[in-house]
Amino acid sequence: MQGNLMYMTPGPVVDGTKTLHKPPNAKKRIAKDSQYTPDSHQQKETINKLTMARVRMLLNHPFFGNLVTRLVLTDASKWCHTLATDGKYLYFNAEFIDSLSDGEVIFGLAHEVGHCIYDHMDRRGDRNPAYFNMAGDYIINYQLVNHNVGERITKVQILYDGKYNDTWTTEEVYEDIKDKQPPCETWDQHLDGEGNGSGEGDGEQQESQSDGQQKADGAEQDENADNEEDYPGQKGPVKHSKSERERIKDEFKEAVIQSAQQAGAGNMPKGIARLVKEMTEPKMDWRQMLRASIDSCIKNDFTFQRPSRKAWHSGIVLPGLNNDERIDIGIAIDTSGSMTDQMLKDFLGETKGIMDQYADYRVRLWSFDTETYTVHEFTPDSSEDIMDYELEGGGGTEFMCNWEMMKDQEIEPDQLIMFTDGYPWGSWGDEEYCDTLFVIHGDERVHAPFGQTVHYDRVKV
Numbered sequence: 001m002q003g004n005l006m007y008m009t010p011g012p013v014v015d016g017t018k019t020l021h022k023p024p025n026a027k028k029r030i031a032k033d034s035q036y037t038p039d040s041h042q043q044k045e046t047i048n049k050l051t052m053a054r055v056r057m058l059l060n061h062p063f064f065g066n067l068v069t070r071l072v073l074t075d076a077s078k079w080c081h082t083l084a085t086d087g088k089y090l091y092f093n094a095e096f097i098d099s100l101s102d103g104e105v106i107f108g109l110a111h112e113v114g115h116c117i118y119d120h121m122d123r124r125g126d127r128n129p130a131y132f133n134m135a136g137d138y139i140i141n142y143q144l145v146n147h148n149v150g151e152r153i154t155k156v157q158i159l160y161d162g163k164y165n166d167t168w169t170t171e172e173v174y175e176d177i178k179d180k181q182p183p184c185e186t187w188d189q190h191l192d193g194e195g196n197g198s199g200e201g202d203g204e205q206q207e208s209q210s211d212g213q214q215k216a217d218g219a220e221q222d223e224n225a226d227n228e229e230d231y232p233g234q235k236g237p238v239k240h241s242k243s244e245r246e247r248i249k250d251e252f253k254e255a256v257i258q259s260a261q262q263a264g265a266g267n268m269p270k271g272i273a274r275l276v277k278e279m280t281e282p283k284m285d286w287r288q289m290l291r292a293s294i295d296s297c298i299k300n301d302f303t304f305q306r307p308s309r310k311a312w313h314s315g316i317v318l319p320g321l322n323n324d325e326r327i328d329i330g331i332a333i334d335t336s337g338s339m340t341d342q343m344l345k346d347f348l349g350e351t352k353g354i355m356d357q358y359a360d361y362r363v364r365l366w367s368f369d370t371e372t373y374t375v376h377e378f379t380p381d382s383s384e385d386i387m388d389y390e391l392e393g394g395g396g397t398e399f400m401c402n403w404e405m406m407k408d409q410e411i412e413p414d415q416l417i418m419f420t421d422g423y424p425w426g427s428w429g430d431e432e433y434c435d436t437l438f439v440i441h442g443d444e445r446v447h448a449p450f451g452q453t454v455h456y457d458r459v460k461v
Contacts, residue, residue, distance in 0.1 A: 042094075042098075043075075043094070045098070046075075046094045046097055046098055047073065049097060049098070049102070049105060050073055050092065050097060050105065050109070051073075052102070053102060053105040053106050053109055054068050054069055054109065056102070056106060057106055057109065057110065061106070061110065061149050061150075061267070062259070062262065062263045062267060063259050063260060063262075063263035063267055063268040063272075064109075064110045064113050064149060064268075066255070066258075066259040066262065066263070067113045067116070067117070067252075067255055067256065067259050068090070068109045068110070068112075068113050070252070070255055071085060071087075071088065071089060071090035071112070071113070071116075072088060072089050072090065073090055073092065074089045074090065074091050074092070074231075074232070074233040074234075075092065075094055075233075075234070076091035076092060076093065076233050076234065076237075077092075077093045077094045077095065078234060078235060079235065079236050079237075080092065080093050080189055081093055081096065081189065082096045082108070082156065082187055082188050082189065083096070083108050083109075083111070083112050083188045083189070084112070084188055084189040084190070084191055084237065085112040085113075085115055085116060085191070086121060086191050086237060086238065086240070086248075087116045087121060087245075087248045087249060087252050088238075088240075088248050089232070089233050089237075089238055090109070090112055091189075091233055091237065096155070099155050100153065100155060101151060103150045103151030104150060104151050104152075104153045104154070104155070105150070106149065106150030106151070107144055107149060107150030107151055107152060107153055108150075108153060108188070109150075110144055110149045110150060111137075111140055111141070111144060111188060112188065114136075114139075114140035114143070114144070115136060115140065115190070116252050117252075117256055117272060117275065118136065118139070118140070118170060118275070119249060119253075120132075120133075120136040120170070120190065121190075121191055121192055122192075122245070122249065123170070124192070127174060128174075128178060128183070129190075129192075130183035130184070130185070131174055131177060131178045131181075131183055132170070132174050133185075133186045133190045134159055134173075134174075134177060134181070134183070134184065134186060135170045135171070135173035135174040135177060136170050136186075136190070137158065137159040137186045137187070137188075138159050138160070138161060138164040138168075138173050138177075139164060139168065139169070139170050139173060139271065141158050141159060141160045142160060142161070142162070142164050142165055142166070143166065143269035143270075143271050143272065144269075145160060146165075146166075146269070147268070147269045153187065156187040157187065158187050159184075159186065159187075164176075166269060166270035166271040166274075167271075167445075168271075169443065171442070172442075172443065191237050256275075256276060257276060257280060260272075260273070260276040285457070286439055286454045286455060286456050286457060287350050289437065289439075289452065289454035290350060290351065290354065290417070290437070290439065290454070291354050293415055293417065293435075293437045293452065294327065294329065294351075294354050294355070294415060296415070296435075297327040297328075297329070297414035297415050297435075326358075326360040326361060326362065327355075327358060327360075327361050327362075327414050327415075328361070328362050328364075328412075328413045328414045328415075329351075329355070329361065329362070329363045329364070329413055329414065329415050329416075329417065330363075330364050330365075330406065330411060330413035330415070330416045330417070330434075331351065331363060331364070331365045331366070331416075331417050331418075331419070332366060332367075332368055332372075332402045332416065332417070332418045332419070332420075333365070333366070333367045333368070333391060333418075333419050334367075334368060334369070334397060334418065334419060334420035334421060335367045335368065335369050335391045335392065335393040335394045335395075336369045336393070336394065336395060336396055336397040336421070336423075343441060343456065344389075344391065344419075345387070347419055347439065347456070348365075348386055348387060348389060349387065351363070351386075351417070352383055352386050352387065355383065356380075356383060359380070360379075360380065361379065361380065362377060362378070362379055363377070363378040363379075363383075363386065364376070364377050364378075364411060364413065365377075365378065365386065365389060366402075366405075367391050367392040367393050368393060368398070368401055368402055369393040369394060369395035369396055369397060369398070370395050370396045370397070370398040370401065370425075371393070371398070371401050372401050372402060372405040373392035373393055374392065375405075375409070375411070376389060396425060397420075397421075397423055397424050397425055398424065398425055398426065399418070399420075399424040399426070399427060399428050399429045400424075400426060400427045400429055400430070402416070402418070402429060403429050403430040403433055406433065406434075407433070412433075412434060413434055414434070414435070415434070415435050415436075415437065416433075416434050416435065416436045416437070417436075417437045417439065418436065418437070418438050418439065419439045419441070419456070420438060420439070420440060420441075421440065421441060421442045421443070422438065422440040422442065422443060422446035422448070423446070428448055428449055428450065429450075431449075431450040431451070435451065436448070436450065436451035436452070437451060437452045437453075437454065438451060438452070438453045438454070439454055439455075439456050440453060440454070440455050440456065441455070441456035
């Protein structure tokens with residue numbers, strides 16, 4: 001089934017006979033299997049169904065199976081309509097689980113694991129929550145359906161479109177649907193990094209402070225530990241401190257890498273295999289590349305007229321860096337992509353900080369789409385003004401217009417730096433004209449056919 005589906009998050013599946021209650025003694029929890037020891041036949045059947053699903057995943061889908069067993073099964077029937085996760089707990093509605101086939105339970109559990117793998121709880125940023133949740137579900141559901149992980153859930157409609165295959169990222173799907181589809185709620189409940197979601201519970205504080213000081217060992221604390229009728233996650237998503245969220249995320253990331261190594265690349269969807277590869281192959285930070293690119297413009301960068309202070313204590317005189325040589329930089333900002341004010345400020349701020357190390361420089365800055373706009377020139381005397389720069393344009397994307405403009409105005413920079421989303425309509429430019437660094441924000445699969453390419457990582461802003 002392809003296309004876009006409109007629906008609201010379903011309520012609990014009611015058959016008129018099932019009413020699940022938490023057992024009275026919350027101290028009898030079995031953490032490895034669930035939050036508590038079930039005390040009724042129906043509760044035991046629900047937990048057994050989830051446990052057997054995890055066993056089948058370990059046997060038939062070991063990558064997902066190893067990861068789902070890390071999540072603590074938690075009966076959240078009071079507030080969770082279907083399934084939800086925060087990277088530590090896997091919340092479920094018992095009646096919803098009972099209504100699914102064994103294969104659908106596997107699909108649902110693997111779907112929640114997918115949110116943890118892709119860090120959808122913290123990755124959204126300032127994007128529209130509804131559309132980002134939809135984008136995440138499109139990505140995960142495609143991978144599960146096409147990798148034959150369980151059976152696609154039919155009790156509720158899921159978001160699936162063959163268009164959004166393994167070559168798409170969540171951010172790309174978000175950009176593609178946000179202006180084309182009306183927002184809708186997803187079949188499962190998505191929680192943000194702090195444990196807030198669409199559940200009606202008030203949530204429970206996972207880590208608290210005592211006497212104004214946070215617990216040094218970072219241990220978790222249940223505010224209602226003295227109340228045997230309550231257990232973490234019963235009334236609402238468990239809330240975690242910032243440090244606890246980071247720990248959960250780091251531990252799950254490490255588990256993803258280990259599970260991938262154990263399962264092998266052929267036993268996981270291609271999109272996840274690509275993500276694991278990115279996790280295990282460090283990339284150069286765009287700031288480091290930018291600095292190295294600008295520093296490379298200096299021809300004679302050492303001089304004995306300015307000895308290095310680092311060697312003074314040893315009595316040895318070593319040459320120091322010569323920052324007096326003038327360097328000439330051109331900066332072209334692509335205004336056709338999803339450029340934000342924060343990204344522009346971050347990029348220009350980093351550039352200014354590097355340039356200020358030199359006694360003499362010239363930075364010529366302009367915007368472009370299918371044509372170039374006003375060229376602004378900055379020197380040490382006017383460097384502060386670079387932070388007030390405002391973008392111009394906003395149409396299509398034509399890279400070659402930058403080289404045409406530079407040739408017409410006889411601009412020959414030592415280094416051209418282009419900040420772009422990496423999607424030109426035609427040529428990438430003139431490879432022979434000057435050294436070029438492409439700083440690409442967005443799709444990390446895009447690499448320029450010449451010059452140097454580095455990818456802007458907004459997470460590090």
